[in-house]
Amino acid sequence: MRRLGPIALCFHALFVAFILAPLLMVVAVSFTDKGYLSLPTDGLSLRWFRAILDNPDFIDAFWVSVWLALVSATIAVIIAVPASLAIARKKFPGREVIAAFLLSPLMIPHLVLGVAFLQFYSKIGLGGSFYGLLAAHVILITPYALRLALASATGLPREAEDAALTLGASRFTVFRRITLPLILPGVAGGWLLSFITSFDELTMSVFVASPATQTLPVRMYHHITQTIDPLIASVSTVLIVLTFGVMLILDRFYGLDKIFVGKG
């Protein structure tokens, strides 16, 4: 058994402190009772959480982000599932090229996607629309959904489907009763990861979103570049708490380490 020495544990403690420090900082500041940035040294206060309610633009932006993430993640999964089954299970000319093409947004900096969409939408008159934002997000997150779907489709035992066929099931029944349940965990994980990725996206959206379709990260970014106040800290705290919930779900059903291996 290899035990960790005290030096290793000290290092670990410092590392964890480094990871958590900025997050704890945000949470701490959001509970201040002062009108300016400060740590809540004389008592906790919820005034900055109440202040969120007086700023409907944050709440509107939150709902834009939620809708955007819900719809784009769903579309991404609908595109990814049949594609992953074809790519993982069938041999056909152009298979590798198609796979690389559908995964290519992973290699493109979000900034580049952002400027490309900005110009494209302004040309075709979709500039600043929700649908434009939606399409951009679908492009951005489809690779994530595809990768997890591919992973489960590749691991799918061929024999199970063949067995079902020999037992008299129709092709559609085989898909519904055997294939789908087997790839479902991967698909669900892919959906959730896509949702989160879309929800958090800033760099591309900053180019595509108009004031009417600002997502929460874009709204927050513009706020921070103007002023950093306790309000933005309380909004962030709410986000941290919500994300923590999603993180627990993802970890429970999928394992965070498996989801992130090779991301980026």
Place this chain on the structure above:
Amino acid sequence: MSFLTLESLNKEFGDFTAVRDMNLTIEQGEFISLLGPSGCGKTTTLQMIAGLLPPTRGKILLDGKDITKTPPNKRGLGIVFQSYALFPHMTATENVAFGLEMRGVAKVERMDRARVALDQVKLGQFAHRYPKEMSGGQRQRVALARALVIEPPVLLLDEPLSNLDAKLREEMRIELRLLQQDIGVTTILVTHDQEEALSMSDRIVVMKDGDMAQIAAPLDLYERPLNTFVSDFVGKTNLIKARAAAGSQGQSVVIVDGHADTLTQNLTLALPGEALIEGESVTLSIRPEKFLMSKEGPGHKVEVQASIFMGASWLYRVNSPMGELFVTQPNTGAAGYAKGDTAYLSWPDDAVMLFSEAA
């Protein structure tokens, strides 16, 4: 004086005892097997000897010196791991030379010695391959060469053959044994394969749930197991429940209760040995190959239920007065019994082993 000694060695994981009071003395050059079912503590014992697990209590002596607290990298023992544990980023030669490098052997010499070691395990032409580019059997031999090249006082083998296919396994058994006798290195082999233990060892330690069930030479172990566990685990056997009856001196008498489907009356057997306490439950053990089976008798009448041809022998399942029995008969070239045949079964007195415990 013994070469390697384990003195009341214990290993506990929390409140679970994986190895209990292990006492063992091993002579120089001896080949010892640790045999037992999965989870009985074989690997744990081996890892304590190797220094990879600290014992909870007890001592390990090598050549008179207490090495209980010596770290693994100072013990100098050779170990072949179950997964071989080759270094995937090094070639076969580099793998084998690693231990020599750690001993400060100069580069030219260690490469030479690694090559000799690889030749010894017949892998000369694979010297520059990476583990990934070799078959299971080849990897196993690299692991062996890596352990042997440092000329260890003791060689520890943890199920080294279990990942090989049946035919290769049998070949390697012989090769390994010959090599070991050639070099004369004291060897401890961990295995759950009784055939492997029987065919290779000077002595076998049978383990059960962290305890030593018996230590004996292969033939003794097979012919004179101390209890039903050993007789059942080492080789095949028929275990028959019975109860003791009053016997005269030098003779024990047992009664096998009638089985409703095979027998209408109880069967009484007289066996050599001490008289038993009347009414005590006992277990009889008879190995399948000790039976004599004939068409006309003498013996107990049995009915053949199933008959399987095994090449060198026939295996039958028969209904007998003692219940269902497995019987092995050598293949003499003539046709064997078929399902539904009646035959007569007899056995020499000393074929029956008697254990005063209920199986």
Place this chain on the structure above:
Amino acid sequence: MSAKALDKTPFLMTAPGVIFFIMLLGVPMLMTFLLSLHSYDFTTGIQPDWTISNYIEVLGDPYFHKIFGRTFGLALLVTVICVLIGVPEAYVLAHLPNPWRSVFLLVVLGPLLISVVVRTLGWALFFGGKGVLTMIASGLGFGEEPVSLMFTFTGMTIALVHVLVPFMVISVWASLQKIDPQSEDAALTLGASKLTVLYRITLPQVMPGILSGSIIVFALTASAFATPAIIGGRRMKVVATAAYDEYLSTLNWPLGAAIAVILLVVNIVIIVSYNKLVERRFAKVFE
């Protein structure tokens, strides 16, 4: 075997994605590239001519040299720091006893799910003029002068390391999972010291993980926007923020497009050549 007609199903199954991607990824990317080949006039806007003057400007102007130099210097520095702290942390994580291992894996990886804006905000709170650094400094008796890492290279580096180091940890962690722990035991029993085992057995086996982690961190730093924009601001421009300004402040889209194209090409060249290198080096050794 008879020659069968080409099976159309796989094409039908991938068609929705492919068509969508051609229309909404292929076309915009192509248009951006074409846009970068036009010149721009501050009074009349985008010209109909074809020219590579934008590329010449970006590649020739010391102002852009500085920005590109800063960006790739930053990426290199962040990558090196991520290796130096991420690799040991992955090792520690892999050797923690179990309830702790899962807990800390979550702690280290979880922030990846939290918006970069939020994480950067945390550092902005630390770095600001009235921020915690100032308090700590004055508490330690370094005087009342505000200590600020806002708009500094150091500040950007720290924040980006924080944002990206989980990728290094997870990548090395994945390699560590594949190591047979018995290979480390084997080296020990062959006489290697613990340090030798670490250096000769463990480290070479996690090398692929370190390399792929490095490439991810490098590429993401080189194209990072949010963190440099918030911490670096106008004073510490990197490629992404410079392109942003060309588009949304200066409105010189063709020049911005040229910057974007260069960033994309450099990014892809680095990733692809690095992958090739790693593949060649490790193909024989690891699966």
